[in-house]
Amino acid sequence: MISSTVLESFEHLLPRLRRLLGSDGVIVEPDRLLAYESDALTYLRGTPLAVLLPRSPAQLRAVLRLLHRARIPFVPRGAGTGISGGAVAREAVILSTMRMNRILGIDPADRLATVEPGVATGQIDAAAMRHGLAYLPDPASSSACTIGGNIAENAGGPHCLKHGVTTDHVRELEVALPDGENLTLGRGADGGLDLAGLFIGSEGTFGLATRIALRLVRRTPAVRTALALFDRMEEAAGAVSELLSSGVLPVAIEMIDGRTIRMVEESAFAVGLPLDLAAVLLIEVEGLPEEVEEDIERAVAVARAAGAREVRAARDETERTRLWQARKRAFGALGRRAPEVLVQDAVVPRSAIAVVLERIDEIARRHDLVHISYFHAGDGNLHPHLLFDRRDADQVRRVGLASKEIMRLCVEAGGTITGEHGVGLDKRGSMPLVFSPSELEVLERLKRAFDPDGLCNPGKVLPDGLPRSPEPATGG
């Protein structure tokens, strides 16, 4: 239920917002707001007051100043592909960056791309490719997700094993703070603190990035891919550690469990894998042609030594695409089994992968849920998928319980509650598993350093009930 104060303030502000953004820049119609009720984590929902669509950083800052003066909370949102409920708005307006979608420049000499936050990540790499360069982070949703959203979540992707995550590829950020102030945050190059590093991954709770300078690198000319088939999960997991210790640094090591394989093979997306496998590893290496030939041979040898039943190495791009199909089509295949899926996200030490997956299976069984897994094994970044029907309230309840148990399990195994999807709304309750009360207090104070009034994406990341410190004294 929206508080009458916020509602009144917003209605009072509406004409000014329409004048600033144009009538097509303000969405208030209930049927149009439906599309913004959740991000890709569909079981967490909220109805925003409105959706505002500025077209430029100047417009965005003007909107922020108006919202700030009127004390109206807001939720930054890109493409809404997030999987943590971070873009859900309850008693707030959504501030969409989708119309701030220009690639401002690609500078091949400086290996730099400068973009607005609403540019799709895949578009940046496509633009860089024309100059023989690459933007390396590749979230699975890169054809749709925005770079602003990637900044908010410090997004990773299958190939971040070798290349790092979003923060490793950002040179500079221009940001709008919640009061509309414009700042350029560097990486400490001027002797100051790495405030850009702090901002990246703050899940839209510190402000919005309005202009992003990204590092580009020379593209690698060759890639080779292999698919190793295992009869035992322990052997597949063991192969991951062996591979990384061997000196081969693959650009990706993805694991797909037996249940997922069977689901894919029983669907229209079948790729021809045996149905009795425990797991497959998809291993990809890149570099110069001479390097990848050597690396893929070593990877195949390591996988065989670790117990692989069979290893299929792609000989060309067509075969490479076919090997990736099991990974890429898995999500589509799930639709036959259930209308919804909760894609969880946690990280464990690689040595714990097999044991943790077994325990997740037990948790799912106990809650009478179907669990499948395909994930970034090279990083220990698990993605347990729990299938459910949102219309079954009891099933939704059991999914929530199972999720919490999975988080606890991963932390007890030495890991953490999120590797790339973020905390958002979904995992606030799990934050005390990885942060002490003192640490949570510090995080709250950091949030207040950027957003003293608590208007920016409220109710995300930090659990409720944290003591609110008095305004920090500055200077002197």
Add this chain to the structure above:
Amino acid sequence: MQAWRSPAGEEELVAWLRARAPGERAPLITGATERAETVDAELRECGRDVVSTGGAEWREIVSYEPAELVVTVRAGLRIGELRRRLASEGQWLPQADAAPDASVGGWVSVARPTAWDPAFGRIRRQVLACRVAGFDGKLLRWGRAVVKNVAGYDVLSLLCGGHGRLGILTRVTLRVWPKPPVSRRFTLQGGRDMWGALWKLLDTAPEEWPRPDALGWDWRADQGTPRAWVRLVGSETSVDARLRRLFRWAESCSLQVAEMIGPVPARTDAAPTRSRSLSEVVLRISTPIRRLPEKVEAARRALGDTAVDLEAFPLAGMIRCTYRRSWSDAPADRRIAGLLEGLGEAAVAIERGGPVEHAAAEARRPDALRKLEARVAEALAGTARPWLADYL
């Protein structure tokens, strides 16, 4: 120096911090100095408490899991000791080429950019977790011993390069890398246009790009002729393949390639950034890659015969500049001012300098940014003035 403290471990450190009077100035931290008698003169004159995490109790590997490529150490462990231990398991940390007596805590706190960073990531990427004693005596832990973690806010990005302004590191967890079987170094000299040659290298087509793991250019006053250098690490096949491409490029630019044999000399300039008496200033200039030659020339012109060393890292868009100065030398003020003016809009950080240099660099930073930094520092460490100039 008001007091010298050398606590025998975390518990004693925390107890001492808690016993300090509220509002007392944050202590200075040294990780590599074990005894009060050997404290640098400038630390003695700083008017603050100095706390050391360099004693034997701080020089320990807490846990090391080679299969996980993760190691956790107490902050006073020396870089040289860490390197040896990692090497015994066939592992390494590329950026840990600091002087062997530097502490791991100091290495993280300074987070000095290196030529390895474009290939392996900055030092922040190698740091998975830290335990920090706040100046109020609270012991906080940031990060986990896993290579991906986006829970909460990235406090580690503040601590890496924080220079001890935001708390005292007591424990650090690092990711490490398999040590490549082959590591080779080459210098490149001659040719008519070294910078032009480097641009040609950077513009090489992907299939000819030798992908240097580290690439640098340097000029030393005592040598006169600049040279470029390259490091290639990896398997023999990988290094050979890239070396062939490197040679083709060098030949096309009339450059002579010479291999450097023997151990890489350890850097000796891992001293703290604060100094009232030292004779050299080191500053770091960040600039668009293609403006490196312009900034190098600007630095040389401004410094004249006081310039000692200029090194550039083309892939990182960075220059490190060393020049001589003396504290009793009044023109030192004008020298830094002239240098900064010549560098224009380039971002400048003082890696080693005195109050004059730090204040001059700090004055270039926008006020709004300093205010946000003050709020962040207050939030994290209860200190509203995280400026390096204030620590001198």
